[in-house]
Amino acid sequence: MQLVDIGVNLTHPTFARDPRAVLARAYAAGVTQLVLTGTSLQKSEAALALCQELDETGTQLVCTAGVHPHDASQWTAASSAQLRSLLAEPRVRAVGECGLDFNRDLSPRREQERALEEQLQLAVETGLPVFLHERDAAQRLVEILRSFRDQLGAAVVHCFxxxxxxxxxxxxxxxxxxxxxxxxxxxxxxxxxxxxxxIPATRLMLESDAPYLLPRSLRPKPKGGQNEPAFLPEVLREVARHRGVSEQALAKSTTLCARAFFNLAPLETP
Structure with a gap:
């Protein structure tokens, strides 16, 4: 059974000491391919660097590149040019994490919308899918997406x-x-x-969002309470239970969906 984790914040400082060990535990747990999340231009560059450093084959680690709504107030014309350059990298498979966050409002809403719209336009130009963030802003996000939807490729609302x-x-x-x-x-x-x-099986994917959102149903709980990609099977278990399907069936469908979305090559079964 193979899983794809579509959202890992491996650039987070808590993973800096030994990211190889984090990946080794993930692979041992059956999480064989991971998408590293870029939440700012700096972190997008760092995610790309980790992909290149930690996966020379290019088969297990890819990343996104974008600017999170929390940082939207820093978006400039130069940001657009820098992001366009990042999106040309083969390991970058989606635009984002971008979107709207009307819960914390760390950037003014109009600036969030502007940064989102410009990133959606880059997705249109590059043909890349979009990795979206939304909190307390579903209606407005839908309104904006509707005006782009016919031109956009695939899009995922991450951490729904x-x-x-x-x-x-x-x-x-x-x-x-x-x-x-x-x-x-x-x-x-x-x-x-x-x-x-x-959620149709062809539209559902799983993610850890590590180091955040440790599954509270996980037993035993890890010391320190930090989430890791290795704990994604717990999310699989809970989702399978509530969908009334086997874990094996859900692993297969979510992995197929993620591989198609992020253009990931199938891996040989060990």
């Missing part, structure tokens, strides 16, 4: 935590959905449990 109305709005736009350990959280994720059954 919204309600049924948001899910169906994204599915109506032919979006993919990324599910994290949020579904394992008995305090705030239970609303996702009946919703995951409504």
């Amino acid at each position: 935590t919204g309600d049924k109305a948001a899910l169906y709005a994204y599915l109506d736009l032919d979006m993919n959905i990324g599910i994290t350990g949020w579904i394992c959280d008995e305090r705030r994720g239970t609303h996702l449990q009946p919703l995951v059954g409504d």
Whole structure:
């Protein structure tokens, strides 16, 4: 059984000491391919460098490149040119993480929208898929995406935590959905449990969002409470349970979906 983790923040400082060990544990757990998330221009460059350093074959690690809505206030014309250059790199497989965050509002909303629209335009120009972030902004994100949708290729709402109305709005736009350990959280994720059954198998992918969102159902809990890609099978277990399918079937469908989305080559079974 092979899994693809479509969202790993391997550039996070907590992974800096020994990223090879993090990957070794992931591979041992069956998480054989990973997409490293770029959340700023600097971190996108760092994610690309990690892909090149830690996976010489180019078969197991790829990355995204983009500017998170938290950093949208720093977006300039120069940012667009720098990102366009990054998107030309073979290991960069999607534009993002970009989107809207009306929960924390760390950048003004209009600046978030401007940065998002310019990154969507880059996705149109390059033909790359889009890796999207959204918090408390589903209606506005749908409005913006609708004006680009006919020109865009594939798009995924990563770490989906919204309600049924948001899910169906994204599915109506032919979006993919990324599910994290949020579904394992008995305090705030239970609303996702009946919703995951409504996501078509061809549009569902799994992600750790490590080092964030440690699955609260995981036993035993790791010391320090930090999430890792190696814990993605716990997300698989919970999603499979609530979809009423086997873990093997869900692993196969989510892996096929992720490989098609990020243009990942199949790996030989060990």
